[in-house]
Amino acid sequence: AQKVTQTQTSISVVEKTTVTMDCVYETRDSSYFLFWYKQTASGEIVFLIRQDSYKKENATVGHYSLNFQKPKSSIGLIITATQIEDSAVYFCAMRERVSGTYQRFGTGTKLQVVP
Amino acid sequence: DTTVKQNPRYKLARVGKPVNLICSQTMNHDTMYWYQKKPNQAPKLLLFYYDKILNREADTFEKFQSSRPNNSFCSLYIGSAGLEYSAMYLCASRPTGGREQYFGPGTRLTVL
Numbered sequence: 001a002q003k004v005t006q007t008q009t010s011i012s013v014v015e016k017t018t019v020t021m022d023c024v025y026e027t028r029d030s031s032y033f034l035f036w037y038k039q040t041a042s043g044e045i046v047f048l049i050r051q052d053s054y055k056k057e058n059a060t061v062g063h064y065s066l067n068f069q070k071p072k073s074s075i076g077l078i079i080t081a082t083q084i085e086d087s088a089v090y091f092c093a094m095r096e097r098v099s100g101t102y103q104r105f106g107t108g109t110k111l112q113v114v115p
Numbered sequence: 116d117t118t119v120k121q122n123p124r125y126k127l128a129r130v131g132k133p134v135n136l137i138c139s140q141t142m143n144h145d146t147m148y149w150y151q152k153k154p155n156q157a158p159k160l161l162l163f164y165y166d167k168i169l170n171r172e173a174d175t176f177e178k179f180q181s182s183r184p185n186n187s188f189c190s191l192y193i194g195s196a197g198l199e200y201s202a203m204y205l206c207a208s209r210p211t212g213g214r215e216q217y218f219g220p221g222t223r224l225t226v227l
Contacts, residue, residue, distance in 0.1 A: 004157075033214050043203050045158070045218040052214075091157070095214075101165060102148060103216060105157040 002027045004094050006106035013082055013113055020067065021077045021109045023092030031097040034075040036064070039089040039108070048090075051075055053097070082113045118142075119219035121206050126224045128200075134193040136222045138206030145211050147189040149181065152203040152221070164189060196226045 003026040013019045025034065034051040049061045051068045059066045067076035079086055089110045093103040119140045128134045138147065145166050150158040162171040164183045171179070178200075180192040193200055203223050207216040 009155075035215055037218075042220065043152075043223065044220045045205060045207075047215045047217065050214055101146070101170070102160050102163055104160075107155070107157045 002104045004092055004104050004106040006092055006109050008109045010110040015113050015115050016081055018080045019082055021090055023075050023106055025073050025094045029096040033095045035093040036077045037091045084113050087113045119208055119217050121219035121222050126222055128196045128226050131195050134196050136191040136204055138189045139187050140208045144208035146209045148207040149191045150205040152205055198226050201226045
């Protein structure tokens with residue numbers, strides 16, 4: 001069965017610095033998709049970035065990038081040059097490519113960016 | 116337009132009364148999901164439709180109903196609300212072959 005674990009419940013960083021949020025996952029499938037989402041203060045969940053397991057290159061979108069370590073079943077989210085508006089809860093999720101029809105989410109990491 | 120809409124945004128319900136939440140999308144996505152989100156917890160999948168086929172999670176099978184009269188519309192129905200149903204309910208959709216899901220803004224349900 002698939003499982004997604006985020007052990008960091010909350011992180012606080014100073015504006016304009018870099019932060020990394022951890023996520024580990026469990027799956028029996030050899031091919032899967034990994035996602036990071038952001039939940040805003042209003043509760044809305046917004047897709048940020050995706051990593052396909054069969055791609056070796058780490059995905060990058062804007063100031064978001066991923067640190068994909070397949071042997072460790074780990075997919076970290078890196079936010080560079082953090083801004084106050086990056087303060088939110090970040091969720092990691094996974095969906096198996098063949099057998100998966102829905103995503104399994106982690107419990108989230110609350111990020112606070114302070115001036 | 117990757118917009119998923121949900122109505123209402125806020126819902127107040129009494130214990131024992133029914134609740135009906137609505138989700139719509141005009142992207143022609145064939146899969147639509149309903150999640151329950153409580154504070155400090157992961158979004159929990161309740162059920163999803165792939166086209167007209169409804170799939171419900173085993174542990175919420177009897178608590179939630181749903182209908183999808185057409186490709187754009189999906190509802191979530193609670194027959195008799197309990198206090199434990201207070202949560203954010205998130206609808207999402209995904210196109211065939213698509214990877215990520217697109218979420219609606221959510222409906223915050225409070226049961227009193």
